[in-house]
Amino acid sequence: MAHYQVTISMIVEASDHKDAAMRAYSLIHDVTPDTFEVKDGDAASQRVSLSEEDQDEALRRTLHSAKR
16 A cells, blocks of 8 residues: 555634644634645645545545444
8 A cells, every 4th residue: 555645734813833733723623624635655746625425435434444
């Protein structure tokens, strides 16, 4: 299986770096992103958006893995 770097990016208004990180942390729990920047081992980057069906499948995989 290949390795990929997945980056999630957001813009938040904040008073300083720590405040920005704390706001992002709280937001990530409220909103799950459906678009990701994915880099492969050769550093080729591709933006990937998940359809509702893809999101459902991702959740099924997570639940299936948790049952093991």
